Amino acid sequence: MSAVLDDHGHDHGHDDHHHGYSGIMRWITTTNHKDIGTLYLWFSFTMFMVGGVMALVIRAELFTPGLQIVNPDFFNQMTTMHGLIMVFGAIMPAFVGFANWLIPMQIGAPDMAFARMNNWSFWLLPFAGALLIISFFMPGGAPGVGWTMYAPLTVQMGIGMDFTIFAIHILGMSSIMGSINIVTTVLNMRAPGMTLMKMPLFCWTWLITAYLLIASMPVLAGAVTMTLTDRHFGTSFFNAAGGGDPVLYQHIFWFFGHPEVYIIILPAFGVISQIIPAFSRKPLFGYASMVYATASIAILSFIVWAHHMYTVGMPVTGQLFFMYATTLIAVPTAAKMFNWLATMWRGSLTFETPMLFALGFLFLFAIGGFSGLVLALAAVDIQLQDTYYVVAHFHYVMVAGALFTAFAGIYFWLPKWTGRMYNETLGKVHFWLSMIFFNMIFFVQHFLGLAGMPRRIPDYPLQFETWNKISSIGAFGFGLSQLLFLYIVVKAITSGEKAADKQWEGADSLEWTHLPSPAPYHSFETPPVVK
Amino acid sequence: MAQDVPPKASFLAVAKAVFWSFFGVRRKADYDRDSASIGPVQVIVAGIIGAVLFILTLLMVVRLVTS
Numbered sequence: 001m002s003a004v005l006d007d008h009g010h011d012h013g014h015d016d017h018h019h020g021y022s023g024i025m026r027w028i029t030t031t032n033h034k035d036i037g038t039l040y041l042w043f044s045f046t047m048f049m050v051g052g053v054m055a056l057v058i059r060a061e062l063f064t065p066g067l068q069i070v071n072p073d074f075f076n077q078m079t080t081m082h083g084l085i086m087v088f089g090a091i092m093p094a095f096v097g098f099a100n101w102l103i104p105m106q107i108g109a110p111d112m113a114f115a116r117m118n119n120w121s122f123w124l125l126p127f128a129g130a131l132l133i134i135s136f137f138m139p140g141g142a143p144g145v146g147w148t149m150y151a152p153l154t155v156q157m158g159i160g161m162d163f164t165i166f167a168i169h170i171l172g173m174s175s176i177m178g179s180i181n182i183v184t185t186v187l188n189m190r191a192p193g194m195t196l197m198k199m200p201l202f203c204w205t206w207l208i209t210a211y212l213l214i215a216s217m218p219v220l221a222g223a224v225t226m227t228l229t230d231r232h233f234g235t236s237f238f239n240a241a242g243g244g245d246p247v248l249y250q251h252i253f254w255f256f257g258h259p260e261v262y263i264i265i266l267p268a269f270g271v272i273s274q275i276i277p278a279f280s281r282k283p284l285f286g287y288a289s290m291v292y293a294t295a296s297i298a299i300l301s302f303i304v305w306a307h308h309m310y311t312v313g314m315p316v317t318g319q320l321f322f323m324y325a326t327t328l329i330a331v332p333t334a335a336k337m338f339n340w341l342a343t344m345w346r347g348s349l350t351f352e353t354p355m356l357f358a359l360g361f362l363f364l365f366a367i368g369g370f371s372g373l374v375l376a377l378a379a380v381d382i383q384l385q386d387t388y389y390v391v392a393h394f395h396y397v398m399v400a401g402a403l404f405t406a407f408a409g410i411y412f413w414l415p416k417w418t419g420r421m422y423n424e425t426l427g428k429v430h431f432w433l434s435m436i437f438f439n440m441i442f443f444v445q446h447f448l449g450l451a452g453m454p455r456r457i458p459d460y461p462l463q464f465e466t467w468n469k470i471s472s473i474g475a476f477g478f479g480l481s482q483l484l485f486l487y488i489v490v491k492a493i494t495s496g497e498k499a500a501d502k503q504w505e506g507a508d509s510l511e512w513t514h515l516p517s518p519a520p521y522h523s524f525e526t527p528p529v530v531k
Numbered sequence: 532m533a534q535d536v537p538p539k540a541s542f543l544a545v546a547k548a549v550f551w552s553f554f555g556v557r558r559k560a561d562y563d564r565d566s567a568s569i570g571p572v573q574v575i576v577a578g579i580i581g582a583v584l585f586i587l588t589l590l591m592v593v594r595l596v597t598s
Contacts, residue, residue, distance in 0.1 A: 197566055288562045292552035299553075299582050320593045325586075335556050 031115035040097030047089030059475035075458035076144025083147025105511035108191025113184035131167035135160035151238030179210035193530035205270030254305035268405035279355035280347030281506035293332035326376035353427030357408030368396025389449025419518030420496030433481035440474025
């Protein structure tokens with residue numbers, strides 16, 4: 001509780017100081033939401049690099065047909081760990097990092113509600129990440145089952161699978177604790193006058209996301225626990241030989257898995273909803289409808305899971321139900337797209353790096369959304385299931401949707417976090433490199449998928465060679481571009497120009513209007529007055 | 532908050548608000564009236580009922596199509 005109750009900070013002029021430990025112990029013991037936000041973001045970037053290297057191993061192997069660099073078993077371990085690390089280690093923690101930094105400042109609270117639990121939520125993560133990585137050094141290596149961990153393969157894997165299961169358990173605990181913290185903070189710690197419908201949209205999207213996490217993470221924990229007992233305690237939940245049903249696993253997994261997609265993308269929507277109004281110098285168009293649309297997307301996300309499973313055997317009534325429900329999700333999502341476009345309409349637009357990434361998001365997420373609609377159609381999906389079309393689709397959602405938004409958010413709030421500006425020219429170069437290389441990797445994968453190239457294979461027939469070469473070159477370009485991002489951020493932190501308190505003219509949430517840059521270590525010990 | 536707004540919204544008003552929320556849009560004047568008169572518990576209950584109705588409607592359509 002020290003971070004919440006500490007009242008020394010504002011007595012002297014330099015309240016950037018931490019009053020407890022220093023050095024590494026400061027970070028291990030910290031209960032400050034800003035410190036923990038920073039930890040989340042750096043952890044996320046580290047895992048992004050680890051998962052990125054795995055992606056490069058995959059793309060290097062796929063550069064030409066035949067087996068050159070890795071054996072098929074290791075290739076499968078790469079695809080599996082790339083997926084798990086990127087989803088659970090990179091993207092989710094990145095947005096929890098944003099939540100930690102921003103929610104208290106945006107609602108005028110001094111810190112998160114449960115400051116110590118916040119510390120624990122974070123410090124579980126490195127151990128989970130370590131379990132995932134250590135699994136490579138176990139007999140049999142890391143599991144090569146795909147990030148979805150489908151039975152019955154999971155029942156047959158070596159000890160690395162158990163490491164992964166425990167890692168998932170720990171990651172789930174961390175997410176649930178983080179969510180409880182966010183819900184409690186948003187509902188109880190708003191400054192006087194900050195009604196729910198006055199909160200910045202980022203806080204709204206996180207409030208709804210937190211509920212999604214609380215509802216869906218235990219389902220995943222259940223699924224992997226059943227896998228664990230199938231492996232070691234003689235149960236047969238998913239083992240057909242013992243009377244179990246592997247398809248049951250898929251249902252349980254995707255009942256978690258589809259809300260998970262929205263867990264990743266809703267906070268991204270929140271970030272975009274802060275950035276586009278700021279650089280359009282107009283309030284967000286249709287704020288209330290944005291909140292409504294977020295809520296209805298969240299509800300709908302629970303009734304569409306089996307669109308991931310059209311080909312496993314399902315009555316046509318089931319296919320139709322999930323097809324209709326899935327296509328209807330496009331309605332609230334389109335309402336959001338419309339609102340962002342309407343926000344820009346006749347706005348006084350400027351195109352700094354955060355806005356460029358936000359526009360990149362709009363453009364590419366629209367493509368990812370539409371390819372999602374294509375896949376939602378059961379008749380079409382049966383042709384495209386497990387092809388590179390699916391790989392292209394979800395990378396448009398995950399990379400161009402979530403990752404680009406995380407970049408946008410980091411460029412947007414870095415001046416507030418560090419008090420220093422990044423190099424605008426280099427930021428723009430980073431955007432264009434990312435934009436070009438991203439499309440080089442993934443747009444061509446649509447063609448590969450339509451032509452019938454299956455996903456998760458280390459080798460392929462000759463006719464797929466050209467597009468695979470382009471995709472692989474794009475992947476290395478994209479990976480190297482992210483080193484530029486690291487350079488830009490480190491350069492900004494160490495020797496960037498001093499940022500203004502309200503660095504962006506059109507930004508209007510409390511962290512910009514009421515706090516200096518960098519935001520002091522303890523902010524809003526006395527709640528601001530919100531009219 | 533205007534004084535002349537009734538403190539509790541009718542069932543129909545809540546149902547209407549929830550319907551529009553599923554669609555994702557709402558007229559500003561209606562929204563202002565809703566936010567003044569509808570409580571969070573009402574929204575949550577109506578939202579759950581709305582979701583159940585939505586699922587039932589989809590199931591009916593599926594039946595109609597396949598019969």
